[in-house]
Amino acid sequence: MDNTIFAQSIARIRSLETKMIDKAKIEAMVESRDFNDCLRFLQDTQYGSYITASNYEEGLKSATIDIYKEMYKICPLREVVDILALRYDSHNIKSLIKGKLAGIDTLYLTVDAGTIPVDRLNIMVKEENFRDMPKTLRYYVEKAFENYKNSQDPQDIDITIDKGIYEYMLEIAESSKMEYLLDIVKLMIDTINIKSFIRINIQERGRDFMQKVLLPKGNLDKDLFLNNITDSLESFANKIMHTDYFKWVKEGLGEYIKKGDLGSIEKYGDNYIIDYLKKAKLVSFGPDPIIAYILARENEIRAIRIILTGKRNDVSPDIIRERLRDVYV
Structure with missing residues (x-):
């Protein structure tokens, strides 16, 4: 494969990386006086328009969805983004199956960042009709229903879907002929x-x-x-x-x-x-920076969630700091 097809995408990624929150900013948020003070630190970041005091979780969900929308726009090969978006399919499928089996609406738990739009996925699960799904996913979703009916254990749904998602991720990586996708x-x-x-x-x-x-x-x-x-x-x-x-x-x-x-x-x-x-x-050509950026942004969003949740619940800075992962930038 000619990795130079990623040159324009990588130039865009390098620009986007400059907008990410660095370690000093994270530390300032951890040390902020309270929840509202922490929110003020976020106002001059790219999360300023997403985060509100009343419902920061929805804001972070919207930010995640927008990351994937943008990556699909700038990436020349859809499968590069699909590899990571499939993890949201996994989350959504599990949530919707459990909701159907329990007779409750779990649509609010979904994150519309997967390869299958949530509205379509919701209809598939409600009707138990998965003919429009990729073959591997269809097999494991149908198997998840079957395993649950045999065991009545919701954990079997998680285990079965996880196996299917990662098998499908491997199929995409192998067929792409991109070594980095297979490695990740x-x-x-x-x-x-x-x-x-x-x-x-x-x-x-x-x-x-x-x-x-x-x-x-x-x-x-x-x-x-x-x-x-x-x-x-x-x-x-x-x-x-x-x-x-x-x-x-x-x-x-x-x-x-x-x-x-x-x-x-x-x-x-x-x-x-x-x-x-x-x-x-250090990579100038190839899918590596796109994959790295998506995962780094997800890590950044998780850090914001940990800090805001900690601040809202009056958790000490030391405990919040212990829960944080390293930052990419």
Whole structure:
């Protein structure tokens, strides 16, 4: 593939990156006096028109949707954005299926940033007619209904849809012939599997449950997870010593042991991905900067949500700071 087709898109991305919130601004928000003071810090950012005191969550949702709208406009190949937009399809499908099965309206929980417009998706789920879905997604959505009817466990819906979404992401990445897309999907799969392994190990849920939730086709072999699920976490960390994941796993486990908070594992895994994305700053041609920008903006929105929620609930700056991920800029 001729990666120079991304040249104009990357020029636009470099301009957009200058509008992102840097570490100093994040720190100022964390140290702000209260919720309203924090809102004032956001007024001169690109979130100023989205955020209101009454409903900042809706504003952040709208900002997310607009990121994807803009990326679809500037990216020359739709599948580059689709790779990440599929995660919103996953969220939306899960929400709508659970709503249908419970007999409640869950449309308000959806985020219209996926590859399938929410209004169309809502009709598909209501009618249980998925013929217009891509084949892989259709198979797993129908399977999710079937699995729930057999088990009556809503978690089976999440597990089944997750497997389908990441399988479809891999299909798109492989057919695109863009190595970076395949790398980023496999990195996500490995990170999710490591997080799942640690949680299941701590909760002592065993090999069968690990097999059930394991996402296939990552870089790490499935037997690494299945054959070591009852071993110590230190032993597991040592077995991935020669991989790029060792450092964040070791540090995350260290903080978990010290504080007893599984959120440490999530945080260190997310920071690893952000650190990986920073390599895209050096790329002049290719899809890398587009993928990196989208994920960096999502990370930025999550940081704003954590800070505003903390300020609204009078959480101390130190605790808010602990919950934040690294920033991209």
